[in-house]
Amino acid sequence: MTASGSPPVAPARAYAQDLDAADPLAPFRERFAIGDPDVIYLCGNSLGRQPRAAVEHIERAMQEWAKELVEGWQHWLDLPTHVGDLMAGPILGAGPGQVIVSDSTSVNLYKLAMAARTAVPGRPVVVTDAGEFPTDRYVLEGLGDRRLITSDPVAGPTVDDVTQALDDHVGVVCLSQVGYRSSALADMADITAAVHDAGALMLWDLSHSAGCFPVALDRHGVDLAVGCTYKYLCAGPGAPAFLFVRTEVQDRLRQPIWGWFGQRDQFAMGERYDPAPDARQFLVGTPSVIGLAGVQAGVEVVAEAGVAAIRGKALTLGALGVQLHRAWLAGRGFSLGSPPEGVHRGSHLSLCHADAQRIHAELAGSGRVITDFRFPNTIRLGLAPLTTRFVDVWDAFDRLRALSY
Numbered sequence: 001m002t003a004s005g006s007p008p009v010a011p012a013r014a015y016a017q018d019l020d021a022a023d024p025l026a027p028f029r030e031r032f033a034i035g036d037p038d039v040i041y042l043c044g045n046s047l048g049r050q051p052r053a054a055v056e057h058i059e060r061a062m063q064e065w066a067k068e069l070v071e072g073w074q075h076w077l078d079l080p081t082h083v084g085d086l087m088a089g090p091i092l093g094a095g096p097g098q099v100i101v102s103d104s105t106s107v108n109l110y111k112l113a114m115a116a117r118t119a120v121p122g123r124p125v126v127v128t129d130a131g132e133f134p135t136d137r138y139v140l141e142g143l144g145d146r147r148l149i150t151s152d153p154v155a156g157p158t159v160d161d162v163t164q165a166l167d168d169h170v171g172v173v174c175l176s177q178v179g180y181r182s183s184a185l186a187d188m189a190d191i192t193a194a195v196h197d198a199g200a201l202m203l204w205d206l207s208h209s210a211g212c213f214p215v216a217l218d219r220h221g222v223d224l225a226v227g228c229t230y231k232y233l234c235a236g237p238g239a240p241a242f243l244f245v246r247t248e249v250q251d252r253l254r255q256p257i258w259g260w261f262g263q264r265d266q267f268a269m270g271e272r273y274d275p276a277p278d279a280r281q282f283l284v285g286t287p288s289v290i291g292l293a294g295v296q297a298g299v300e301v302v303a304e305a306g307v308a309a310i311r312g313k314a315l316t317l318g319a320l321g322v323q324l325h326r327a328w329l330a331g332r333g334f335s336l337g338s339p340p341e342g343v344h345r346g347s348h349l350s351l352c353h354a355d356a357q358r359i360h361a362e363l364a365g366s367g368r369v370i371t372d373f374r375f376p377n378t379i380r381l382g383l384a385p386l387t388t389r390f391v392d393v394w395d396a397f398d399r400l401r402a403l404s405y
């Protein structure tokens with residue numbers, strides 16, 4: 001409601017059209033497979049659309065396989081570090097030699113959390129948030145001494161929440177930079193500094209920020225990070241994940257899965273495990289060459305657009321969504337499940353409703369708007385800036401308000 005008691009007025013569709021006309025990133029939508037033009041896809045926070053270049057990259061890898069057969073390993077062997085370096089600067093704000101692309105986010109999280117915990121002797125406790133993504137909570141639960149923060153479900157973990165959980169038993173703190181449910185954006189700089197002041201290591205999950213937010217790992221002195229590539233990096237379903245280990249801590253860490261790709265001299269076939277002295281230590285086994293081709297395609301298109309420009313558009317897309325929610329939905333049982341101010345939010349917007357599961361299904365069915373539902377009451381609208389138009393947001397809210405609830 002406004003001060004006069006009447007609901008705020010929604011911007012007209014023409015306003016969204018004007019924003020699209022002025023959008024410098026608009027041409028990037030052509031670089032992706034779109035499919036049915038009447039379906040509005042707001043799920044790029046779960047699985048990004050397919051870059052057309054992915055087909056070429058994967059086709060090239062297929063041809064290499066056909067022609068080179070096992071000789072292909074001469075250059076495929078370096079792909080995890082090569083693609084890691086490609087994404088390090090433009091996507092993660094990290095210098096070379098610190099990022100590798102391999103395995104899944106869950107496996108990478110296990111490798112890094114376990115390595116960090118054993119690197120800080122006498123500090124077995126791992127801190128995370130009770131609202132963290134399930135795989136993070138489960139992996140850390142499996143390590144034993146897990147301590148949970150209970151942060152505000154919409155605002156996410158604050159520096160104070162984290163500080164209160166720290167003591168000299170804590171060896172590592174693991175949090176998402178952008179919360180999977182609410183989209184809350186955590187304060188990477190201050191939280192990392194607080195964790196360091198307490199003598200622990202900081203491990204960030206960047207699954208919901210890599211590719212849509214200017215992550216600055218080196219600038220904030222982050223020790224460790226993991227994240228997936230199939231959301232805003234558009235690398236394809238099940239594409240390999242990334243991990244980051246700050247150069248200064250690489251020597252101190254020993255990851256728990258001792259595979260031959262982490263071996264210093266891999267083809268000497270030595271009797272004992274002797275880990276590589278650099279980020280290669282965090283590799284385990286044979287990488288997916290096809291998967292890495294998808295990651296390269298996604299990283300290249302995101303890097304070309306630039307994460308600063310992507311973030312700028314995400315803020316305007318989100319602001320439009322918040323405005324439409326206030327005008328059309330707030331009085332009808334919906335509440336915002338995300339921070340209302342863009343600076344405190346990632347690229348998706350969450351709406352809560354007691355009947356969210358049914359509404360989500362109807363929105364996909366008759367509404368032809370693809371979102372996702374998170375139990376028990378949350379509909380997430382993924383506003384992936386490279387492929388979402390302002391009219392998509394306007395039309396999605398228009399179709400949502402037309403449903404009965």
Ligand SMILES: Cc1ncc(COP(=O)(O)O)c(C=O)c1O
Nearest residue numbers: 104105106133135180205207228
């Ligand atoms: C924060 C976060 N971490 C991890 C994952 C997924 O991990 P994995 O790729 O290992 O399934 C997700 C998937 O949505 C996620 O949102």
